[in-house]
Amino acid sequence: xxxxxxxxxxxxxxxxxxxxxxxxxxxxxxxxxxxxxxxxxxxxxxxxxxxxxxxxxxxxxxxxxxxxxxxxxxxxxxxxxxxxxxxxxxxxxxxxxxxxxxxxxxxxxxxxxxxxxxxxxxxxxxxxxxxxxxxxxxxxxxxxxxxxxxxxxxxxxxxxxxxxxxxxxxxxxxxxxxxxxxxxxxxxxxxxxxxxxxxxxxxxxxxxxxxxxxxxxxxxxxxxxxxxxxxxxxxxxxxxxxxxxxxxxxxxxxxxxxxxxxxxxxxxxxxxxxxxxxxxxxxxxxxxxxxxxxxxxxxxxxxxxxxxxxxxxxxxxxxxxxxxxxxxxxxxxxxxxxxxxxxxxxxxxxxxxxxxxxxxxxxxxxxxxxxxxxxxxxxxxxx
Numbered sequence: 390x391x392x393x394x395x396x397x398x399x400x401x402x403x404x405x406x407x408x409x410x411x412x413x414x415x416x417x418x419x420x421x422x423x424x425x426x427x428x429x430x431x432x433x434x435x436x437x438x439x440x441x442x443x444x445x446x447x448x449x450x451x452x453x454x455x456x457x458x459x460x461x462x463x464x465x466x467x468x469x470x471x472x473x474x475x476x477x478x479x480x481x482x483x484x485x486x487x488x489x490x491x492x493x494x495x496x497x498x499x500x501x502x503x504x505x506x507x508x509x510x511x512x513x514x515x516x517x518x519x520x521x522x523x524x525x526x527x528x529x530x531x532x533x534x535x536x537x538x539x540x541x542x543x544x545x546x547x548x549x550x551x552x553x554x555x556x557x558x559x560x561x562x563x564x565x566x567x568x569x570x571x572x573x574x575x576x577x578x579x580x581x582x583x584x585x586x587x588x589x590x591x592x593x594x595x596x597x598x599x600x601x602x603x604x605x606x607x608x609x610x611x612x613x614x615x616x617x618x619x620x621x622x623x624x625x626x627x628x629x630x631x632x633x634x635x636x637x638x639x640x641x642x643x644x645x646x647x648x649x650x651x652x653x654x655x656x657x658x659x660x661x662x663x664x665x666x667x668x669x670x671x672x673x674x675x676x677x678x679x680x681x682x683x684x685x686x687x688x689x690x691x692x693x694x695x696x697x698x699x700x701x702x703x704x705x706x707x708x709x710x711x712x713x714x715x716x717x718x719x720x721x722x723x724x725x726x727x728x729x730x731x732x733x734x735x736x737x738x739x740x741x742x743x744x745x746x747x748x749x750x751x752x753x754x755x756x757x758x759x760x761x762x763x764x765x766x767x768x769x770x771x772x
Contacts, residue, residue: 391419392518392766393509396680398423400507401455401483405475408487410511411624411649412569413561415543416487419511420457423485430455430483435463447474449482457485462492463572468502475505489569489624509679512672513541513649516763533742533759537661540651541668558652562586562625569623576619581606585616589626589646593654594663594699596643596691597628617646624649627671632688632701632708645689647671662742662758663699663714669762670700670712676766690732696724701732702771710736710771714758717743721753729753736771 393408397419400406408416424430430453433440443449444464449456461467475484486492486506519532539545542561545554566583576582585606589597599613606613620626628644647667648654654664667687674685684705691697702710711734713722719741729737740758748755764770 390422391415391511392676393511394419394423397485397509398426400509401485403507404504405471405484405486405502405506407492407506407508408485408511409489409492409508411513411542412489412564413542413544414511414513414649416489416511417459418543420459420485420487424455424457427455429453430457432457433459435460447478451481453482455483455485457487459487460492461486462488472502472505507679510675512668512675514543514546515541515669515672516759517669517673517766519763529759529763536651537658537665538652540649540653542650545652554652558650561650562653565623565625570619573622574619576616581608582616582619585613586620586625589617589620590648590653590655592646593648593656593660594645596631597646598643617644627667629667629687629689629700632690632703658742659714659716662716666712666714666740666758666762667700670702673766673770674702680767690724690728696727698722698724698728701728704771708732708734710734710738712737713739715739715741717741719744719748719755721750721755725753726751 397406397408408420410416421432424432431449433444433456435441435444435458444458444461458471461471464470471484471486514536516529516532516536520528535546539548539551539554545557548554548557566579570576570579570582585602588602588605597617599617600610603610603613617628621628626646626648628646630644631642647664649668651661651665651668654661670687674687677683678685686703688701688703689697689699690701690711698711699714700712701708702712711725711728711732713725719739721739725737725739728734735752737753738761739753739755740761741755742758744755744757746757747760761770
């Protein structure tokens with residue numbers, strides 16, 4: 390069972406549960422497994438004509454304890470429909486609402502639903518979800534290699550044929566551009582947007598200056614920024630912004646771009662590894678935020694003097710952990726010392742992909758990435 394199963398079970402007894410996340414990350418599969426375990430209920434998908442009729446008529450039985458409504462946000466009046474249904478039927482039914490980009494956007498700031506739901510974000514597979522066999526390191530290393538090459542989406546990860554993974558990836562991207570993006574905003578120059586996306590694929594881990602990209606594509610800088618935002622909303626990618634509070638010289642303002650699908654990343658092993666770490670960190674922070682109610686942000690740090698660190702974890706507006714990524718270098722980065730002192734952070738890590746054992750130098754931990762990224766998501770790693 391996926392990592393959210395027990396938490397969703399618990400929350401369903403209290404409120405509605407909204408489950409969002411990237412397309413094909415396993416939301417429907419997880420919802421159906423929860424239903425199968427409960428044994429009494431219905432899965433209804435708004436895209437199915439017969440299911441749509443049942444939803445509009447609310448024609449389920451009182452004995453149907455769990456009602457799963459998939460893609461219900463495609464109904465123009467879904468918020469009032471869900472509010473009224475839940476308020477009238479919460480005594481007999483539990484409601485699990487699933488969807489991708491539009492549901493995640495529309496559920497935010499909806500006063501009509503305030504206080505009626507808990508929210509969980511489902512991410513693709515990561516090392517902490519996969520079995521980390523301390524007695525068989527080769528199995529865990531194989532998982533790391535697969536995640537680097539194919540990413541954590543279940544279908545391509547478990548596929549025996551690497552060609553299937555490529556075909557799956559092409560179809561997923563087509564669906565994002567032809568369906569998900571168009572549902573949010575009608576874009577006429579969709580082919581130009583695809584070219585913009587491919588340009589970002591080649592810049593993983595680099596600061597993105599939208600004015601430069603706009604000039605290359607002969608579009609307005611604000612259009613480039615808007616397109617990046619749309620791609621983020623549809624879970625094609627995510628942006629990590631620079632942290633500048635308390636750093637007078639941290640003048641770099643450009644975001645860095647990462648992809649939910651590690652298989653999309655082009656470039657050297659360093660770029661693939663950094664993207665993998667970014668995915669693991671974002672998944673962990675989203676899980677902790679949904680679980681605890683604390684606020685987490687993922688940033689990077691760089692100043693005009695050239696000091697830079699790949700990731701900074703901020704909890705409740707306080708910097709708590711610096712993390713740098715290296716493929717093989719086990720010598721602590723000078724920038725870790727620099728920003729540790731500037732930000733007064735005691736928790737500093739250097740994650741090394743090719744490293745066999747933990748080391749500590751001047752209170753900076755140098756850790757095998759495989760071990761650290763495999764720790765349980767619920768474990769507090771930032772204190």
